[in-house]
Amino acid sequence: MAPPVFRFAPSPNGLLHLGHAYSALLNFDRARETGGRLLLRIEDIDATRCRPEYETAIYDDLAWLGIAWETPVRRQSEHLAVYRAALEKLSALGLVYPAFESRAEIARLVTAREAAGPWPRDPDGAPLYPGDARSLSAGERDRLIASGVPYALRLDMAAACRRVAGLRWTELGVGPDGEHGTVPARPEAWGDVILARKETPTSYHLSVVVDDALQGISEVVRGQDLFHATSVHRLLQVLLDLPEPAYRHHALILDEAGRKLSKSDRSTGLRELRADGATPAGIRRLVGLG
Missing domain, CATH: 3.40.50.620 (HUPs)
Structure with missing residues (x-):
């Protein structure tokens, strides 16, 4: 029987925040628990908002969290x-x-x-x-x-x-x-x-x-x-x-007002949290994964 296959599929139209980290970690953990595979997909069909620097930041942030994925990465703009x-x-x-x-x-x-x-x-x-x-x-x-x-x-x-x-x-x-x-x-x-x-x-x-x-x-x-x-x-x-x-x-991970997190809210961005001294283990605790 083939192993289960999971995917994390962000859009490179901004920097990742805690909500993205939670979803990515859940997929990563599920793949490890089940002996499955984790794929990364870059959903970049919106050419007006997606930028290469955001895609690079996605790879960097996920690797910092300790998440590993199979390569090559599927980029929607190529298909x-x-x-x-x-x-x-x-x-x-x-x-x-x-x-x-x-x-x-x-x-x-x-x-x-x-x-x-x-x-x-x-x-x-x-x-x-x-x-x-x-x-x-x-x-x-x-x-x-x-x-x-x-x-x-x-x-x-x-x-x-x-x-x-x-x-x-x-x-x-x-x-x-x-x-x-x-x-x-x-x-x-x-x-x-x-x-x-x-x-x-x-x-x-x-x-x-x-x-x-x-x-x-x-x-x-x-x-x-x-x-x-x-x-x-x-x-x-x-x-x-x-x-x-x-x-x-x-x-969903919500802000203090009970709203879905936004890429424009720097207080929950992984880059900002890292700059303030957050660790991968600390991010896990913040999103409730201990």
Whole structure:
């Protein structure tokens, strides 16, 4: 039987903080406990925010914590063609359409919809896509694309859900409301999520399921802030005929106000803590791993 495979997958758009350390250490500890493998993935598809110096800092901070990982490291920016192929497979199923509204236009549409009552929001609190790009004719879509109008490629969630029934996943950790064991997936709560943009042939949702499959990840250990997104990931896994990993969502490290840590908060950054004399053992104690 093959050993279990874990991964830590940070984005190099800032320096690591205590929350990242907690997740990385949990993955590292799980790999050691089970005789498994730990992979490191650099999720750098956002070319406008990701920087080489942050990627270098990730390697340095993880090594300082005593975390070892297999090489080579997978960098998403080097595999865009793989994500494009997955997107084309979904498109061939008739499940992808271009939407041409800007963020400002979407905000105005939501405001107009809410004049008639509350507009639905996704589990993260963002309003569901309010536009009607699905109703555009093929000719009108082609005209807009040819004219250079920016667009996002969205998943037709209703059509996708009609193809899949009884979606669920195995939760080895605990969800925000105590969910554990077999958890029903509800991807419809997210609406027509973005799968790619004109300038980038992938999104977090699409690339993470493709990478987890290609890297043979058997147990995804990550924060509870991604618990509900697992519904979208399970849907994409089924649509793309990808294997299903088990999931272990962990509690988040919060600041004094009870908020999720931010990369902009220097007081919880590993670099700042190291400069103030913190040790790897001390970081373990700070995140509750003793």
